[in-house]
Amino acid sequence: MSNIKINPQALEAINNYSIDWDNIGFGKCMAPTMIVADYNNGKWGDLEMVPYGNLTLSPTCKVFHYAQEIFEGMKAYRVDRNGPLLFRPYENAKRFNISAERMVMPTLNEDLFVESVKVMAAHCKDFIPTKTGESLYIRPFMFATEEHLGIKPADQFKYMVLASPSGAYFSSDSITIQIERRYTRACPGGTGYAKTGGNYAASLKAVKEARERGFDQTLWLDSEHKRYLEELSGMNIFCLINGELHTPAMTESILDGITRRSLIDLAKSYGITVHESKMDIDELIAQIQNGSCTEAFACGTAAIITPIGGFGETDGKKYELKESFGPIASKLRDGLLSIQEGRTEDPFNWIVDLSKL
DSSP states (O other): OOSEEEOHHHHHHHHTOOOOGGGOTTTTSOOSEEEEEEEETTEEOOEEEEEOOOOOOOTTBHHHHHOOEEEOOEEEEOGGGOOOEEEOHHHHHHHHHHHHHHTTOOOOOHHHHHHHHHHHHHHTGGGSOOSTTOEEEEEEEEEEOOBOOSSSOOSOEEEEEEEEEEOOOOOSSOEEEEEEOSOOSOOTTSSTTSOOHHHHHTTHHHHHHHHHTTOSEEEEEOTTTSOBEEEESSOEEEEEETTEEEEEOOOTTSOOOHHHHHHHHHHHHTTOOEEEEOOBHHHHHHHHHTTSEEEEEEEETTTEEEEEEEEEOTTSOEEEOSOSSOHHHHHHHHHHHHHHTTSSOOTTOOEEEOTTO
């Protein structure tokens, strides 16, 4: 029996919902229901699925003033009407609680987190696109609701789960990356490893300036030396050097991407050597220029893999890669997506099949 209450009005909203499948985009079209729960007096209240709608909050809620909030991003797939299938939901649950602890917020039982995602996906199964590359994007999040302007950790919170029928985010067109040598997104001892909005807010000015220069994204370097690669503003990064994959080793200022870890495991299963280590930006530039670095790509939940065509500096210098969307990036993307969509065997036990719920 589910631990989540189902409001009859939520079922009515689902029954009356329709979608313009030709215009769903990514993260723009919202499912007609959501899951909510409140944390008060040191414990979580009941989780309930209710109709999607606006919230009424006091202007003094701490989230507005001190940014106590965290979130996750994950997908449910239903290609050829199989499933719905979830991809590694317990990894999202673990990371959600890691973020909660860093932001001085209450944790949520992992089973309950996963159940809330399962219930959302199962009830919204008719709103999951069935073409390859498309999905139901699911956004669990939590924020401080305590009404008080004093600077201290909040005691009241709201947990919610939203869902969005979404088209394919991926484009085979490669992106160009500005090497960010001025600003810092995260630092040792900070919140870089937590999935909290402040990290993304800290990246926006650099991204805006990069786009004004004709770049698509920024590559963040470590805050101490401005020398070692960390990640892009919303994605991890891989480079193919001398036929082997290289990605920055995890630090407390890098988000531990679930897609990143999955691609490492998948690459190793293909016999590809993977290195997780410090990556010096000047060494990488030299490897691009001498041809030993032939591919680079970003990875994350939304697009899985985004090919990188080249890097550049604020002074106009550019370093173009030999392969704008190389064979290794293509193989890894196709391999991971085929597992996520249930089109091939899952040797890693990553998939949770909701077809019997």
